[in-house]
Amino acid sequence: MLVRVLELVGFEGPRSLQLGERPEPRPGPGEVRVRFRNMALNHLDVFITRGLPKRPLPAILGSDGAGIVDAVGEGVDSVAVGDEVVLYPIVTCRECAACQAGQEVHCPKMAILGEHTDGTFEEQLVVPADICHPRPAHLSWEETAALPLAWLTAWRLLFTRGGLQSGDWLVLVGIGGGVATACLLLARAHGLRVIATSRDADKRQRALDLGADAALPSEAFSKAVQEVTGGLGARAVVDTVGPATFDESIRSLGREGMILTVGATSGPKLELLLPRMWFRHLALITSTMGNHREFRAMLDDVNSHQLRPPVDRVFPLSEGAAAFAHLEAGDQFGKVVLSG
Numbered sequence: 001m002l003v004r005v006l007e008l009v010g011f012e013g014p015r016s017l018q019l020g021e022r023p024e025p026r027p028g029p030g031e032v033r034v035r036f037r038n039m040a041l042n043h044l045d046v047f048i049t050r051g052l053p054k055r056p057l058p059a060i061l062g063s064d065g066a067g068i069v070d071a072v073g074e075g076v077d078s079v080a081v082g083d084e085v086v087l088y089p090i091v092t093c094r095e096c097a098a099c100q101a102g103q104e105v106h107c108p109k110m111a112i113l114g115e116h117t118d119g120t121f122e123e124q125l126v127v128p129a130d131i132c133h134p135r136p137a138h139l140s141w142e143e144t145a146a147l148p149l150a151w152l153t154a155w156r157l158l159f160t161r162g163g164l165q166s167g168d169w170l171v172l173v174g175i176g177g178g179v180a181t182a183c184l185l186l187a188r189a190h191g192l193r194v195i196a197t198s199r200d201a202d203k204r205q206r207a208l209d210l211g212a213d214a215a216l217p218s219e220a221f222s223k224a225v226q227e228v229t230g231g232l233g234a235r236a237v238v239d240t241v242g243p244a245t246f247d248e249s250i251r252s253l254g255r256e257g258m259i260l261t262v263g264a265t266s267g268p269k270l271e272l273l274l275p276r277m278w279f280r281h282l283a284l285i286t287s288t289m290g291n292h293r294e295f296r297a298m299l300d301d302v303n304s305h306q307l308r309p310p311v312d313r314v315f316p317l318s319e320g321a322a323a324f325a326h327l328e329a330g331d332q333f334g335k336v337v338l339s340g
């Protein structure tokens with residue numbers, strides 16, 4: 001039996017993706033095979049098509065996937081054939097001090113699905129049984145697939161790294177992104193007050209519809225943030241855009257506020273005026289993805305608050321290259337999803 005896969009065969013962006021076939025994988029001890037219903041794109045996938053970072057080719061990308069277990073290996077009793085699951089997008093060694101302490105993000109052997117191992121953009125994938133979690137029953141398959149990487153990253157950034165609490169003012173820069181929309185819904189569920197920014201008026205309206213208290217253009221927004229917060233400034237700004245917006249993000253903060261960041265879509269280098277930071281006791285806090293415990297906590301929040309990740313568009317696997325081009329163009333609101 002052969003399964004269809006979306007293969008990366010070069011580093012020239014979405015046009016380096018093509019449909020291929022590989023032998024059906026078989027689960028070994030402790031593993032299960034998942035037949036995907038839906039998979040979702042992250043900006044990481046787009047960066048890899050440009051060689052940032054490079055992977056040995058041909059490669060199968062994709063960190064997000066949801067589907068049905070259709071085979072289990074020896075010794076697996078936590079998951080059974082027919083279970084509907086969503087995948088924690090990280091595989092770790094489980095033996096090092098970090099793994100033993102529940103700090104999987106610091107495991108030296110941490111492998112992100114699709115970046116360090118073959119990923120979810122294929123019909124079937126064999127994975128360790130313990131990264132499979134029951135999918136939230138109130139979500140469609142498309143919405144389920146939209147959760148893993150972006151929502152895990154958002155949960156850890158806001159609550160573990162940022163320690164944000166009900167009533168705090170939070171600014172989300174570039175609300176069209178997957179991490180930003182996850183932050184919006186999680187933050188509202190936890191009682192935070194949210195100001196979203198976007199370059200696009202329709203996306204600003206979508207943010208208000210999803211519960212943002214205010215929505216501003218992504219240029220020169222700091223003055224308006226100070227006004228909306230009654231002169232307090234924000235407790236935190238999530239800025240994953242980088243140099244294009246960072247200065248305004250810093251100016252939006254109140255005293256002892258913090259910039260929370262996990263990415264830099266507009267470029268990796270910043271010019272930072274340090275006095276602007278220390279005179280107001282500001283912090284710059286970074287993060288990457290999240291621990292297994294945080295993935296469970298994120299799923300608990302999604303279930304208990306009945307949250308629904310916004311899905312922008314669904315493409316068949318055979319049109320994977322078009323899905324990548326759509327995400328790269330930046331017109332999306334929420335997640336771009338593939339169907340298996």
Ligand SMILES: NC(=O)c1ccc[n+]([C@@H]2O[C@H](COP(=O)([O-])OP(=O)(O)OC[C@H]3O[C@@H](n4cnc5c(N)ncnc54)[C@H](OP(=O)(O)O)[C@@H]3O)[C@@H](O)[C@H]2O)c1
Nearest residue numbers: 043174175176177178179198199240244263264265288289
């Ligand atoms: N470290 C981690 O664990 C981790 C995890 C997830 C993501 N990331 C990184 O975080 C970043 C965000 O990823 P994502 O998938 O959520 O979203 P994304 O696809 O990168 O989109 C982010 C949003 O940023 C805004 N934006 C982009 N370029 C801009 C510019 N020049 N000026 C102003 N706004 C701009 C746009 O918002 P509007 O369209 O609303 O204007 C866009 O929708 C990426 O760089 C990604 O690689 C890191």
